[in-house]
Amino acid sequence: MHIFSYEILFNFIQAVFIKIGFSEKEALLATEALLKADLRGIDSHGIARLSGYVRLWEAKRLNPQPQMKIIYETPTTATLDGDSGVGLVVAQKAMEIAMQKAETYGTGWVAVQNSNHFGIAGYHAMLALQKNMIGIALTNASPLVAPTFSVDRLLGTNPIAVAIPAQTEPPFVADFATTTAANGKLEILERKGENAPWGWLQDAEGNITTDTQARKKGGALLPLGSDYEHGSHKGYCLGALVDIFSGVFSGANYASWVPPFVSYLSLPTNPVGKGIGHFLGAIRIDAFRPKEEFLSHMDNWIRAFRNAKAVKDKKVLIPGDIERETEKERLQSGIPLMPSVVADLNNLAEKFQIDPLAN
């Protein structure tokens, strides 16, 4: 592992986005969103994907200078056309609109079409915290997941993120894929040549398998719950809701029509919408009760859980605790990158004639 400071990686990413035609401002916004994944320890969704975004641009599937516009609107809702811009930026624009509406009406909700991968959902939900609001972010994604009893892959890992501010306690930040396991964890096991635990994957016939290669042999990731006896139909419901809110609400693609992130897979024929879809929401914290009351009860809620009696040698965590600790630590000590990621980034450096990362 090589360790790099936040600033060095920030400048690197920003330079690449500018090289592919982003404005200064949008390169900044995209870099903040992308690198937040690395800061928070979700390494699969951060700088390791930078070359993937570049390849989308090369395949003319990512517009570096999108003209985003609201194509449909009610007082509290809007649909945003992302004009094939990078999801990292498009979703921030959508959250901005949601927060403006929430400011006036208590809540604001924006569905997004014609976008692509937006990084970690938690980043976009957390934007609302800056305005002392509750933020919600959903997105659909490349179909990798089989609904309960299906062998076909019809859902993405379709994450749900919700960020809720508190008073003196740090905020509650839930951010999770609606599958049993994150795809990133499977990639790590695959690289090590290890098997996956029971319940993460199924094979091409729909039998649960521990073979991490199953994804490449017609298998699929399993919805949260693993199998029917353990509630996979509930995980399927969650993934389906994210797909409908992100794709059907907005006029984006949904189900197996969602375009893959990787540019070497061809786009589905007969698309049912434009690009991939997101759904962003903002709720004013004084939407339901006075602000101070809400915040002090959130503190109380958080303490009740944090102070619960724990299983031996464990502690009860609040959603967001681990990521916040990782962020604090990596801001100080730097962000570790695998040699393969550094090599991949230095290929980009050569291509775009920017300073390589030292290794």
Add this chain to the structure above:
Amino acid sequence: MHIFSYEILFNFIQAVFIKIGFSEKEALLATEALLKADLRGIDSHGIARLSGYVRLWEAKRLNPQPQMKIIYETPTTATLDGDSGVGLVVAQKAMEIAMQKAETYGTGWVAVQNSNHFGIAGYHAMLALQKNMIGIALTNASPLVAPTFSVDRLLGTNPIAVAIPAQTEPPFVADFATTTAANGKLEILERKGENAPWGWLQDAEGNITTDTQARKKGGALLPLGSDYEHGSHKGYCLGALVDIFSGVFSGANYASWVPPFVSYLSLPTNPVGKGIGHFLGAIRIDAFRPKEEFLSHMDNWIRAFRNAKAVKDKKVLIPGDIERETEKERLQSGIPLMPSVVADLNNLAEKFQIDPLAN
């Protein structure tokens, strides 16, 4: 099993609610909500609970003539004080307010305090379908569930229900507890003296157990995902979100302060709010794109999933399929009740001097 027609059970329940002081209209509303559970095959949440509601009334924890009122409001949000009325009715009032707001502003959101058990969440979400809207219903509930790594029980089975209309296809109706297994399924196993599958329960030390008695010996239900390796922290996030939206938003109780449904358990001391809490939402189907477009894409979404290639001897279901089939069948052929439930109801008949159910 004895089989009774919908009408006979309807009249029975309505008579009981009137005997304990409900108005004609509210007895009707409560009966419709309660019996919908039996119709849809969720027997644990229907008429089997009628005597439980009566005991709550006897314990002066259920007000038969509540003066519900909006105690806080923005254009798209409101907080409703249920005045200790039955959740079956209070939640319907809340959904009515949410739909009125959605009519004007695109979306409407109502948090409820000072309520109690509201039956099945799906019933309240489905009210929105009658106005061609999308409905959302959440509620917190008696603490039976341990968050990941906790031995304390801090969450209820905290269900999530979302109902989404389609054009020619039946609606999508998700309605599920945020636990691996429903408490009702555990009660059935316990009655039969059978063990529970791995992953449904933990014992008093937080070890996974198959002993259905564990709940009475300091154990707990597990969040959806069962253990950390299979994503129980995600199920914990979901249960936590339902608790915060229902309890912290509204000024109801939350965490271990949520009052138990059963009247023989005493109320928690030092409550942090009033009664239990719900959260209801309504979204106009033309909030994000024209109505016809939305509905035809919902049809397309539903067909894509229904027609997916299935695992051998199975089919891919749409959320709500099983319950809708059960409802159709039970409206025609009647609703089966266990002898113990019939006996319990006939005790009520005797107490209130109404016609008993034949058995």
